[in-house]
Amino acid sequence: MAFLQDSTYGKNNVKFLKVKRDPSNPQIHQVLEATVRVLLTGAFDISYTKADNSVIIPTDTIKNTILIEAKKTDVFPIERFAAHLVKHFLGKYSWIDGITVNIEQAKWSKYSVDGKLQPHSFVKDGEEVRVCELAAKRDGSFSLLGGVQGLTVLKSSGSMFHGYNVCDYTTLAPVWERILSTDVDCKYKYDSRKIGSVDAIFKLADSGLFDKTFESALKVTLDRFALENSASVQATMYNMGTDIVEANPYVYNVSYALPNKHYILFDFAWKGLKNENELFYPSPHPNGLIKCTVGREPVAKL
Numbered sequence: 001m002a003f004l005q006d007s008t009y010g011k012n013n014v015k016f017l018k019v020k021r022d023p024s025n026p027q028i029h030q031v032l033e034a035t036v037r038v039l040l041t042g043a044f045d046i047s048y049t050k051a052d053n054s055v056i057i058p059t060d061t062i063k064n065t066i067l068i069e070a071k072k073t074d075v076f077p078i079e080r081f082a083a084h085l086v087k088h089f090l091g092k093y094s095w096i097d098g099i100t101v102n103i104e105q106a107k108w109s110k111y112s113v114d115g116k117l118q119p120h121s122f123v124k125d126g127e128e129v130r131v132c133e134l135a136a137k138r139d140g141s142f143s144l145l146g147g148v149q150g151l152t153v154l155k156s157s158g159s160m161f162h163g164y165n166v167c168d169y170t171t172l173a174p175v176w177e178r179i180l181s182t183d184v185d186c187k188y189k190y191d192s193r194k195i196g197s198v199d200a201i202f203k204l205a206d207s208g209l210f211d212k213t214f215e216s217a218l219k220v221t222l223d224r225f226a227l228e229n230s231a232s233v234q235a236t237m238y239n240m241g242t243d244i245v246e247a248n249p250y251v252y253n254v255s256y257a258l259p260n261k262h263y264i265l266f267d268f269a270w271k272g273l274k275n276e277n278e279l280f281y282p283s284p285h286p287n288g289l290i291k292c293t294v295g296r297e298p299v300a301k302l
């Protein structure tokens with residue numbers, strides 16, 4: 001007999017932009033453009049197995065909730081708003097057992113005109129997004145991740161790749177100079193034991209912990225990328241993860257997923273021209289995809 005093994009549902013891609021005015025000068029603004037996803041688990045089985053909709057909180061209501069709560073509460077930083085939504089849903093609907101909130105924050109930065117920082121004008125100076133994920137259960141257990149996604153970087157020197165396994169299927173030539181480019185996906189998981197509870201997230205948000213951790217992860221990623229003479233994507237991402245864990249006591253582990261976006265040195269030999277790492281073409285073909293998690297404590301591998 002077939003049975004429902006697993007299920008979850010909710011609303012994805014709920015977008016808002018919130019303006020926060022400085023209480024001491026309402027002309028000074030901060031903006032948060034967010035994309036939110038809320039997924040619920042709990043006593044929803046009968047909606048699947050018996051076509052009984054009585055337990056369904058419509059995804060339209062979930063969307064309204066995200067927008068109403070974004071209006072009513074402080075949404076900075078995104079980790080605080082995630083905690084607020086978790087408490088709202090678990091508090092209002094007794095049959096919800098678990099909730100996962102994902103929030104993406106677009107990059108809007110203030111800029112200066114004639115040396116004067118503008119109070120309410122912003123430039124979108126990057127496609128990267130700050131992200132967080134808070135997954136919480138009614139029993140109080142939770143996990144909190146922060147991160148950056150879509151940060152596209154490239155270096156035109158200071159990256160090598162040689163010494164790899166060579167077999168009868170290998171065509172790749174070793175290089176001591178190459179283009180290295182990737183779209184950074186970095187997620188750091190906070191240590192739930194150190195945070196304590198979902199309620200504690202609000203105080204830690206006030207203390208600036210989540211902003212500081214984000215800034216640190218971003219800086220480490222960019223610094224390492226620029227300064228290290230990279231032996232491989234693998235070695236560089238491990239070093240980035242190590243730096244983040246060591247600099248941030250609340251971080252339990254760091255996961256990177258990095259595509260290796262190949263730039264191929266064009267061969268001009270047939271034309272009698274030398275190509276000294278000057279002209280490359282971006283490969284439309286398969287890219288490498290390299291992932292690792294760097295933890296504070298060793299854990300058993302399954």
Ligand SMILES: O=c1[nH]c(=O)c2[nH]c(=O)[nH]c2[nH]1
Nearest residue numbers: 161172231232233234260288
């Ligand atoms: O940094 C790299 N890691 C690899 O695993 C790999 N494989 C490859 O073809 N080029 C690269 N570069």
